Amino acid sequence: xxxxxxxxxxAGLSAESGLxxxxxxxxxxxxxxxxxxATPEAFARDPHMVQSFYNTRREQAAxxxxxxxxxxxxxxxxxxxxPVYLVTQNVDDLxxxxxxREVIHMHGALKNALCASCGHRWAAPMVMDVKDPCPSCSxxxxxxxxxxxxxxxxxxxxxxxxxxxxELFVSIGTSGVVYPAAGFSQMARQLGIRTMELNLEASGGxxxxxxxxxxxxxxxxxxxxxxxx
Ligand code: APR
Numbered sequence: 001x002x003x004x005x006x007x008x009x010x011a012g013l014s015a016e017s018g019l020x021x022x023x024x025x026x027x028x029x030x031x032x033x034x035x036x037x038a039t040p041e042a043f044a045r046d047p048h049m050v051q052s053f054y055n056t057r058r059e060q061a062a063x064x065x066x067x068x069x070x071x072x073x074x075x076x077x078x079x080x081x082x083p084v085y086l087v088t089q090n091v092d093d094l095x096x097x098x099x100x101r102e103v104i105h106m107h108g109a110l111k112n113a114l115c116a117s118c119g120h121r122w123a124a125p126m127v128m129d130v131k132d133p134c135p136s137c138s139x140x141x142x143x144x145x146x147x148x149x150x151x152x153x154x155x156x157x158x159x160x161x162x163x164x165x166x167e168l169f170v171s172i173g174t175s176g177v178v179y180p181a182a183g184f185s186q187m188a189r190q191l192g193i194r195t196m197e198l199n200l201e202a203s204g205g206x207x208x209x210x211x212x213x214x215x216x217x218x219x220x221x222x223x224x225x226x227x228x229x
Contacts, residue, residue: 003167004083005226006193007073008184012173012200014094016216017064019057023175028057039148047130047143054144055127058110061092062126069172069219070098076223077101085162087155089174089181091146104162106153106181112145121145153180163187169195170222173215176205198222 011021022028036042037053077084077100086095087104093111095103108114113124115134122135130142147153163169169188176182185195185205197207198218211218 002082004085004162004165005076005080005168005170006085006087006163006166006184006188007170007172008174008181009073009086009088009090009095009172010174010176010181011090013069013088013215013219014064014067014090014092015173015200016067016069016214017092017094019060019064019092019094021173023177034149038146039150041150043143043148051128051130051144054110054146057091058124058126058128061094061110064092064094066094066098067216069215070094070100072220072223074099074101076226079227083162083165085159085166087159087162087181087184089178104155104158106147106155106159108144108146108154110144110146114143114145115139115141116143117141156180159184160187163191163193166193169193171195171197171199171203171205171207172219173199174203176203 015021020028032053037050043050073086073095086100087106088095089107091108091110111124112121113128114121115137117139118134118137120134120136132142133140134142169185171185185207188195195207196209197203197205198211200214201212202210211222
């Protein structure tokens with residue numbers, strides 16, 4: 001029985017769908033300081049600034065369409081004869097809209113709202129108003145369901161279990177600078193798993209194989225090769 005494939009993706013996977021990455025010259029962190037829009041302290045200090053940052057990104061994600069890389073990963077998941085775990089740092093739903101299933105969003109998802117009081121999750125309106133009470137406990141504790149800097153990423157146990165079930169680790173479109181995701185390739189190596197990077201330019205991380213180029217070309221080409229074997 002062949003092992004699974006663990007795929008970690010970052011903002012580069014959705015770049016050709018028109019969604020900004022974070023650390024490029026025109027990246028999100030060029031327009032906004034992380035400490036103003038992506039920390040719990042920022043949300044406590046100015047919830048309306050934070051909510052408008054995510055309302056804008058929610059609208060941009062809703063207007064974006066999956067690119068050939070999203071669709072190729074969904075095809076791999078459907079046709080590969082072993083599990084394909086799609087673990088993403090991205091908060092858009094382009095993998096799901098490209099046909100992927102059970103996507104693991106370790107940094108949360110724009111499409112959800114979260115109650116900071118009772119933990120209830122529900123489908124976020126396109127334009128979230130944090131003054132809206134939680135539909136479950138009525139507390140005035142609505143927030144974007146996004147993992148902010150200083151918070152604990154979601155699904156870490158499931159991610160560890162997935163890695164241990166795989167024989168190949170593939171990093172797609174991530175600069176590999178934010179932990180714990182940045183440490184997954186080293187965890188893979190320690191488990192004796194082959195590692196590969198598909199990125200516009202090599203991130204500088206250690207991989208057994210690196211393929212450079214835009215995701216919408218490099219990912220479908222790689223998936224075709226994997227499925228042909
Ligand atoms: N195809 C493939 N890769 C691309 C493309 C493309 N068209 N365009 C850019 N990239 C690559 C860049 O080379 C870079 O390695 O995508 C990566 C984007 O890096 P970042 O902007 O740092 O985004 P990411 O790695 O996803 O950031 C990780 O940091 O700010 C936090 O929570 C945020 O999830 C995010 C995390």
